Amino acid sequence: MAGFLSTYGFLIVSMVMGALLGLSLYLPLMTGQLSLASPGFYALGGYIAAILSTQVFKVSDGLYPIGLVLLEMSIAGVVSGVLGVLVGIPALRLRGIYLAIATIAFVEVLRVLSLNLDITGGAVGIFGIPQPFLTPIEYLWIVIPLLLMSMVLLYRLERIRLGRAFTAIREDELAAGAMGIDPTYYKVLAFTLGAILAGVVGAVSAHFLNTWNARQGTFDASIVYLTSVLIGGTRTFVGPVLGGMVFTALPEVLRAIADTAGLPLWLAQFLRDGRLIIFGLLIVLGTIFFPQGLVTPDLFKRRKDRKSQS
Amino acid sequence: MTLSEALASEFPTYRAFFMKPPIPLLEIKELYVNYGGIQALQNIDLTVNAGEVVTLIGANGAGKSTTLRAISRLINPRSGQIVYQGRDITRRPAHEVVQLGIAHSPEGRRVLARQTVLDNLELGAYTRSNLAAVRADLDRQFEIFPRLAERRLQLAGTLSGGEQQMLAIARALMSRPKLLLLDEPSLGLAPAIVLEIFSIIRDLRATGVTILLVEQNAKLALERADRGYILEAGRITLTGQASNLLNDDLVRKAYLG
Numbered sequence: 030m031a032g033f034l035s036t037y038g039f040l041i042v043s044m045v046m047g048a049l050l051g052l053s054l055y056l057p058l059m060t061g062q063l064s065l066a067s068p069g070f071y072a073l074g075g076y077i078a079a080i081l082s083t084q085v086f087k088v089s090d091g092l093y094p095i096g097l098v099l100l101e102m103s104i105a106g107v108v109s110g111v112l113g114v115l116v117g118i119p120a121l122r123l124r125g126i127y128l129a130i131a132t133i134a135f136v137e138v139l140r141v142l143s144l145n146l147d148i149t150g151g152a153v154g155i156f157g158i159p160q161p162f163l164t165p166i167e168y169l170w171i172v173i174p175l176l177l178m179s180m181v182l183l184y185r186l187e188r189i190r191l192g193r194a195f196t197a198i199r200e201d202e203l204a205a206g207a208m209g210i211d212p213t214y215y216k217v218l219a220f221t222l223g224a225i226l227a228g229v230v231g232a233v234s235a236h237f238l239n240t241w242n243a244r245q246g247t248f249d250a251s252i253v254y255l256t257s258v259l260i261g262g263t264r265t266f267v268g269p270v271l272g273g274m275v276f277t278a279l280p281e282v283l284r285a286i287a288d289t290a291g292l293p294l295w296l297a298q299f300l301r302d303g304r305l306i307i308f309g310l311l312i313v314l315g316t317i318f319f320p321q322g323l324v325t326p327d328l329f330k331r332r333k334d335r336k337s338q339s
Numbered sequence: 340m341t342l343s344e345a346l347a348s349e350f351p352t353y354r355a356f357f358m359k360p361p362i363p364l365l366e367i368k369e370l371y372v373n374y375g376g377i378q379a380l381q382n383i384d385l386t387v388n389a390g391e392v393v394t395l396i397g398a399n400g401a402g403k404s405t406t407l408r409a410i411s412r413l414i415n416p417r418s419g420q421i422v423y424q425g426r427d428i429t430r431r432p433a434h435e436v437v438q439l440g441i442a443h444s445p446e447g448r449r450v451l452a453r454q455t456v457l458d459n460l461e462l463g464a465y466t467r468s469n470l471a472a473v474r475a476d477l478d479r480q481f482e483i484f485p486r487l488a489e490r491r492l493q494l495a496g497t498l499s500g501g502e503q504q505m506l507a508i509a510r511a512l513m514s515r516p517k518l519l520l521l522d523e524p525s526l527g528l529a530p531a532i533v534l535e536i537f538s539i540i541r542d543l544r545a546t547g548v549t550i551l552l553v554e555q556n557a558k559l560a561l562e563r564a565d566r567g568y569i570l571e572a573g574r575i576t577l578t579g580q581a582s583n584l585l586n587d588d589l590v591r592k593a594y595l596g
Contacts, residue, residue, distance in 0.1 A: 190465070193458065193461075193462060193465075194462075194465065196451075196453075196454070197451055197454075197462050197465075200451045200452070200453060200454070201449050201451060203413060203445060203449060204445060204449035204450070204451065205462075206411075206413050206433045206434075207411055207413060207433070207437075207442075207443040207444075207445050207449070207511075208437065208462050208463050208465050208466075208510065208514070209433070209434040209436075209437030209438060209465050209466035209514060210434060210462075210465050211432060211433070211434040
C-alpha cells in the first residue's frame, strides 16, 4: 500500500485536481455558457500562491505551514472572483462559440503577460515553491475536502432556486428572461464561481508542483478539461468529476500502454505525444454519440426506479 | 350590464361623451425598435386599458412579437416611451417588469422541455417570495387547466402542442400579472384546441387580467377582443373597436379572407 501510494500519489492528487477543474468549467456550463477561461484563473491562482509563498511569507525552516496555504487559496479565490466579474460582464454578452473564443483569448493574454512580467519570473517561472507536506499524497488532505465541499455545494445548487434559474437560462434564455430571471446576473455569477474554484485549485497546485510557469493553465489544458466535461457529462456535476479524474489519468495510462513491448514505434510515439489529438477525437465522437456526456441524470433516476421496483 | 354600459356598447358616441375615459394600464408612445439597420417598429402608439382584451393583428414579420418583446423588455427600443401604470418602464430590466405585473407568454410557447410541468410553473413564479401564495396560485392554474394537473410530473417536452400552450399561459399567470402578453397562442394548434385556448382566455379576462393578444388568426382574435390594432410593416395602420374592425372592408380583404 505504501509503495502504491508513493508511486501513484502524484497521479491521485492530480486526478482530484482534474475533477475540481472539470467542475470549474461545469459551473458556467450550468447556465449554458461554454467558457474555456478556467485554466487562466488556475494559472492566476498558481502565480498568486507562488509569489506569496516565495516572496512575501518566506518561511525558511521546516515545512511550510498549511495555514498559509489556506490563506493563499483564499486570496487566490478572491482575486480570481474579482477578475471573473470584470471579465464576465463584457464576455458573457457573447454566446456559444464566440464566448469560447473570447475566453481562449483571455487565457492567452494571461499567458503572454506571465511570460513577460518580472514578478512572474518570465519564461523561467517561479520555482522552489515551499512544501507544506513531505509526500505528494498528503496533498489529499487539502484537495479531498475541497472536492467534497464543491460537490456538496453543487448538489445543493442543482436543487435550489438558484440552480433552477441556471437550468432555465441554459434551456431557453429568452423564456427565462420572460419569467423574470435576470440572465446576465446569473451567467456572471456562474462564471465567477467557476473562476473562484479554478483560482483556488491553482494555488494548491503551485505548491504541489513545486514550480509554476507560463506552461501551467494554457489552451492545452482548456481542451483537456473541456473533454472531461463534455465526455463526463454536462447535465450533472458527477460527470465533470469523473471525467476530470479519468482524463487526468488517461495520458499516464496511454504512456503505460506505449511502454508495452512489441508495439510498433510510431504507435508508441503517438500514444505518448498524441494526447491532444486523442482528446480532440474524443470530443468529436463524444458530442456525436453522447451529446449529454456519459453520466446523465437519467442514470441515477433509472437506478432509483429499479430500487423501488425490487 | 348596467344601462350606461349597454348604451355604450350600442352607441360608441355615448361612450365617448358620457362615460369616464378608461384608465390606461399600458401606454406606448412613439415607439421605434431597430434590429441592426432594419427598422422593425416605427412610431407605434398603443394603449391598453385595465380590464380590456386588446389584440394586435398583422402578417408575418409585421412587428407583432417585437412589440410584445419591447413591452416585456426582452429587447431595447431605440426611442419612444412605454408607460405602465403611470411608470416609465422603457429602460427597466426585464425581471423588474415581471415584478411590476407584466407577464409574457412568448411566441412558440418556449416551455422548458427537459423540466416537469410543475418545475415550469414554479419557475414562472420566480420573482415571488410568498410561497403560500405561490402554492395557492399553482392550485388555481391546475383548476383552470385540469390537463396540466394530470401531467404535473411529466416533462414539458412530452406534452402535446396544445398542452404546451396551456403550460406557457399558466406559467405566465404564475407571476400573478395584471397585464398578460400573449404571443400567438393558436400557433400550430388544431382548431378544436385553439377554441379551447380562446375560451380559457375569455375566462381569464373575467378574473381581472388585462390581455394584449398577438394573433395571426385575425377573425378569432377580433371576435374575442374589445379593441384591435392592425400592424403592417412595423407601423400601425388601423385601430378601433374589434367589432368595427371585423366589419371593415380593408381588414376583411387583407386578413379575414
